[in-house]
Amino acid sequence: MATPIDPRPEPGPPDTSARTRVVLAEVVRSGTRAERTRAELTQQTQVGDALVRGLVRAQLALALRLSLVVGIGLGGLPLLFAIAPEVGTAKLFGVNLPWLLLGVGAFPFLVAVGWAYVHLAERNEQDFTDVIQRPER
Amino acid sequence: MDNPYTVPAIIAVTLVTVAIGFYGLTLARTTSDFLVASRMVSPTWNAAAIGGEYLSAASFLGIAGLILKYGVDVLWYPVGFAAGYLALLLFVAAPLRRSGAFTLPDFCEVRLGSRRLRKLATAFVIFIGWLYLVPQLQGAGLTLATVTGAPYPLGALLVGAVVTANVALGGMRAVTFVQAFQYWLKLTALAVPAIFLALQWQADSRPAVTPVGGPVFSTATTVVVEEPATLTLPDGTSREVRPGDELSFAAGEQVPEISSVAADNGLDWLLPSMAGSDDRGLFATYSLILATFLGTMGLPHVLVRFYTNPDGAAARRTTLVVLALVGAFYLLPTLYGVLGRIYTPQLLLTGQTDAVVVLLPGAALGNGPTGQLLAALVSAGAFAAFLSTSSGLLTSVAGVVSTDLLGQGSVRDFRLATVLAGLIPMVLALNVSGLDVSQVVGLAFAVAASSFCPLLVLGIWWRGLTDAGAAAGILAGGGAAVGAVLFTVLGPELTGWPAVLIAQPAAWTVPLAFTVMVTTSWATRRRTPADVGAIMLRLHAPEALRL
Numbered sequence: 231m232a233t234p235i236d237p238r239p240e241p242g243p244p245d246t247s248a249r250t251r252v253v254l255a256e257v258v259r260s261g262t263r264a265e266r267t268r269a270e271l272t273q274q275t276q277v278g279d280a281l282v283r284g285l286v287r288a289q290l291a292l293a294l295r296l297s298l299v300v301g302i303g304l305g306g307l308p309l310l311f312a313i314a315p316e317v318g319t320a321k322l323f324g325v326n327l328p329w330l331l332l333g334v335g336a337f338p339f340l341v342a343v344g345w346a347y348v349h350l351a352e353r354n355e356q357d358f359t360d361v362i363q364r365p366e367r
Numbered sequence: 368m369d370n371p372y373t374v375p376a377i378i379a380v381t382l383v384t385v386a387i388g389f390y391g392l393t394l395a396r397t398t399s400d401f402l403v404a405s406r407m408v409s410p411t412w413n414a415a416a417i418g419g420e421y422l423s424a425a426s427f428l429g430i431a432g433l434i435l436k437y438g439v440d441v442l443w444y445p446v447g448f449a450a451g452y453l454a455l456l457l458f459v460a461a462p463l464r465r466s467g468a469f470t471l472p473d474f475c476e477v478r479l480g481s482r483r484l485r486k487l488a489t490a491f492v493i494f495i496g497w498l499y500l501v502p503q504l505q506g507a508g509l510t511l512a513t514v515t516g517a518p519y520p521l522g523a524l525l526v527g528a529v530v531t532a533n534v535a536l537g538g539m540r541a542v543t544f545v546q547a548f549q550y551w552l553k554l555t556a557l558a559v560p561a562i563f564l565a566l567q568w569q570a571d572s573r574p575a576v577t578p579v580g581g582p583v584f585s586t587a588t589t590v591v592v593e594e595p596a597t598l599t600l601p602d603g604t605s606r607e608v609r610p611g612d613e614l615s616f617a618a619g620e621q622v623p624e625i626s627s628v629a630a631d632n633g634l635d636w637l638l639p640s641m642a643g644s645d646d647r648g649l650f651a652t653y654s655l656i657l658a659t660f661l662g663t664m665g666l667p668h669v670l671v672r673f674y675t676n677p678d679g680a681a682a683r684r685t686t687l688v689v690l691a692l693v694g695a696f697y698l699l700p701t702l703y704g705v706l707g708r709i710y711t712p713q714l715l716l717t718g719q720t721d722a723v724v725v726l727l728p729g730a731a732l733g734n735g736p737t738g739q740l741l742a743a744l745v746s747a748g749a750f751a752a753f754l755s756t757s758s759g760l761l762t763s764v765a766g767v768v769s770t771d772l773l774g775q776g777s778v779r780d781f782r783l784a785t786v787l788a789g790l791i792p793m794v795l796a797l798n799v800s801g802l803d804v805s806q807v808v809g810l811a812f813a814v815a816a817s818s819f820c821p822l823l824v825l826g827i828w829w830r831g832l833t834d835a836g837a838a839a840g841i842l843a844g845g846g847a848a849v850g851a852v853l854f855t856v857l858g859p860e861l862t863g864w865p866a867v868l869i870a871q872p873a874a875w876t877v878p879l880a881f882t883v884m885v886t887t888s889w890a891t892r893r894r895t896p897a898d899v900g901a902i903m904l905r906l907h908a909p910e911a912l913r914l
Contacts, residue, residue, distance in 0.1 A: 293458055340449055363912075
């Protein structure tokens with residue numbers, strides 16, 4: 231790599247300027263490594279494919295985990311009201327619990343889950359980007 | 368109704384809608400402006416526009432009416448309508464934006480590369496769009512008839528014509544401004560009267576919502592019977608009533624039950640349905656939850672909006688804002704439904720419970736200027752709901768018709784398609800009457816949940832999906848749901864389990880669609896697109912990489 235840049239026609243013994251060139255070459259090589267990982271992605275090599283599969287799996291697992299939270303938290307309510315009628319008759323602030331849970335509580339709950347998802351999904355993507363752009367460090 | 372403010376308020380909303388549309392027209396110069404607003408719409412505008420477009424007649428009028436009739440069990444409608452955006456956020460929002468697909472048929476072609484699947488998706492987009500448009504126009508006709516006494520076709524034709532002209536002339540750019548404005552109008556139109564209503568309820572020393580023995584008339588009321596029915600009086604006696612009979616009730620008298628209107632009373636209204644006694648109710652509840660949670664992502668007018676986001680991450684944040692905006696709105700209809708038990712119980716006799724939101728301010732606050740102004744505000748908000756949802760639906764149906772059926776999607780094609788797509792639901796709305804607004808909208812969600820939801824979720828997350836599998840799943844699940852819709856609208860009335868299975872089909876059609884889609888894809892796995900890896904990368908790779 232260093233030889234074509236070397237202006238001298240004959241290779242001589244290494245000196246300090248040669249060391250400087252090596253450092254420059256290191257920077258260029260680290261750039262090409264990131265480039266290479268990107269190429270692995272776009273050209274669908276085995277490595278690139280495995281990376282994408284990992285990202286998709288992480289994002290899907292996150293989405294499924296959070297939908298499980300909603301599925302139990304909200305989806306379990308009709309069953310709960312059906313098998314434990316005393317929950318339906320319980321009162322909070324003079325209002326029956328199902329009215330409070332469904333009429334008011336459900337909405338902040340959904341927004342909170344959505345906020346957590348956006349936060350965690352962006353972190354997954356950041357991790358993925360870091361792997362691509364700073365490999366082997 | 369002799370409210371001097373209502374008609375001016377409705378005209379003002381319509382004029383402002385048209386004016387903003389023309390303001391957009393001066394900005395819309397190219398086909399790209401028309402179709403996707405040149406992707407220059409900021410996330411806040413876009414979120415308000417999505418919210419404005421989504422909150423339809425069913426949300427603004429229908430939910431409160433259902434709560435007035437059936438009580439706690441139908442609170443799942445607002446919860447599900449909001450939760451649909453969470454499902455959209457979790458499984459669809461960012462990858463769909465990255466796919467670059469503008470419509471559902473586009474997505475079919477991008478992901479599976481099949482022209483035939485594209486045609487099938489087009490047919491479903493048009494069916495869902497029209498199924499959703501007809502009740503909007505009907506709601507407009509009923510509201511105008513309720514508040515001004517105008518003949519029913521006038522409201523339907525007015526909204527249909529304004530929306531068709533606005534979409535055809537201004538396109539989507541204009542629609543984005545219109546929709547964002549209408550979200551805030553709708554929120555204000557429910558929130559401000561709600562404050563006055565709550566204060567009035569306090570001032571009336573908090574009358575009980577569920578008095579022992581059922582709802583009572585708060586003032587002297589006269590009800591005109593419209594169809595033959597059996598009236599069951601509180602003392603247990605019953606008598607037949609005929610159309611044209613006038614029934615007079617004194618203040619404090621109990622509301623009798625009438626056989627022509629199905630409604631829950633007493634504890635059935637207050638408490639959730641119990642196990643054992645009402646398994647069908649539990650099934651219907653879960654079916655409704657599935658349809659609304661999973662149906663939102665398959666609605667054509669919701670999906671189009673995502674293309675106006677600059678990238679996938681913005682699409683995600685926009686969806687979160689929409690979830691918050693829509694959730695804030697859905698706190699309000701419940702209040703109207705509950706207070707309607709106290710101030711407008713006569714609707715339980717006439718069956719026109721969809722009118723509760725429009726009638727409640729006048730009924731509770733009296734005929735003074737405050738009551739009249741607030742009633743006019745609510746009517747204006749209702750018209751904003753019809754105009755905005757119809758605009759969004761028409762834009763997406765016309766977009767699909769112009770690109771897939773007419774030609775290349777030029778501005779001229781788009782205008783022609785808008786007129787075609789607008790005329791047909793107008794004709795249907797004039798001829799099909801007696802459909803319940805919320806029920807039809809619920810059926811549209813069920814069709815979307817059993818056709819496009821599996822297509823999107825499996826298409827985005829599963830490499831094994833094939834075009835044959837997708838088509839088979841859409842035909843099986845979506846076709847079954849369409850059949851249930853047609854049977855509900857046209858067929859004879861059913862009782863028992865068949866009635867529940869047909870009226871709330873999602874609990875069996877959604878699993879059917881997923882199962883057929885997965886098994887057929889397995890059976891035809893040699894048809895998996897060769898470029899599936901590249902597509903997965905495109906759907907899921909973050910924008911920061913700039914691949």
